[in-house]
Amino acid sequence: KAGVTQTPRYLIKTxxxxxxxSCSPISGHRSVSWYQQTxxxxxxxxxxxxxxTQRNKGNFPGRFSGRQFSNSRSExxxxxxxxxxxALYLCASSLETSAIGELFFGEGSRLTVL
Amino acid sequence: xxxVEQSPQNLTAQEGEFITINCSYSVGISALHWLQQxxxxxxxxxxxxxxxxxxxxxxxxxxNIQEKHSSLHITASHPRDSAVYICAVKTSGSRLTFGxxxxxxxxx
Numbered sequence: 625k626a627g628v629t630q631t632p633r634y635l636i637k638t639x640x641x642x643x644x645x646s647c648s649p650i651s652g653h654r655s656v657s658w659y660q661q662t663x664x665x666x667x668x669x670x671x672x673x674x675x676x677t678q679r680n681k682g683n684f685p686g687r688f689s690g691r692q693f694s695n696s697r698s699e700x701x702x703x704x705x706x707x708x709x710x711a712l713y714l715c716a717s718s719l720e721t722s723a724i725g726e727l728f729f730g731e732g733s734r735l736t737v738l
Numbered sequence: 739x740x741x742v743e744q745s746p747q748n749l750t751a752q753e754g755e756f757i758t759i760n761c762s763y764s765v766g767i768s769a770l771h772w773l774q775q776x777x778x779x780x781x782x783x784x785x786x787x788x789x790x791x792x793x794x795x796x797x798x799x800x801x802n803i804q805e806k807h808s809s810l811h812i813t814a815s816h817p818r819d820s821a822v823y824i825c826a827v828k829t830s831g832s833r834l835t836f837g838x839x840x841x842x843x844x845x846x
Contacts, residue, residue: 657834659834661779666836666837666838666839667824667826667836668836669833669834669835669836672833680830680833682833712779714779714781716781726783726786727771727783727786728783729773729780729781729782729783730780731778731779731780732779732780734779
């Protein structure tokens with residue numbers, strides 16, 4: 625059974641650009657949640673999608689957005705990139721909502737903003 | 739004060755030692771996760787707890803809901819256990835709040 629797949633694994637952008645990250649959950653999982661990890665702030669919850677609906681959102685500015693498709697694959701987008709957006713972005717999938725289901729994490733997408 | 743506090747921040751042990759990592763939280767939760775992160779970033783969920791105790795191999799996790807405290811124990815530690823261990827709590831809805839992590843190094 626394939627695990628959670630995140631693409632791309634590494635990317636470099638410049639300030640002001642935008643980026644889209646992709647997360648393919650484990651087959652059959654309907655929940656995808658996104659997290660940002662930085663050395664200064666640690667791991668922080670971004671948002672969760674379940675059956676194409678955003679269920680919860682963390683304390684991030686509107687530049688951070690996401691969506692989920694009918695096949696449960698999810699994308700997150702960051703517009704007008706800032707240096708502080710450099711981070712490891714992780715997604716996790718769950719069979720049910722992450723409130724009650726075990727989480728399975730991807731390897732992450734490491735974003736560097738220059 | 740962080741909603742989730744872990745201790746210690748860093749822990750060095752000799753192979754074979756019994757290890758305990760603690761997690762205290764200040765909010766109401768529906769569940770608590772213990773996560774393991776190896777260099778390179780990948781995270782593995784070790785346990786999800788809402789009460790009592792769970793055991794998997796050499797790993798044991800306990801939670802005391804009244805005291806808002808959880809512990810992760812590793813028996814007969816091994817160098818391959820070296821990683822960052824992170825406590826995370828599920829608060830309102832599906833939101834996860836994370837501790838800062840404990841860097842564990844097990845020397846041979």
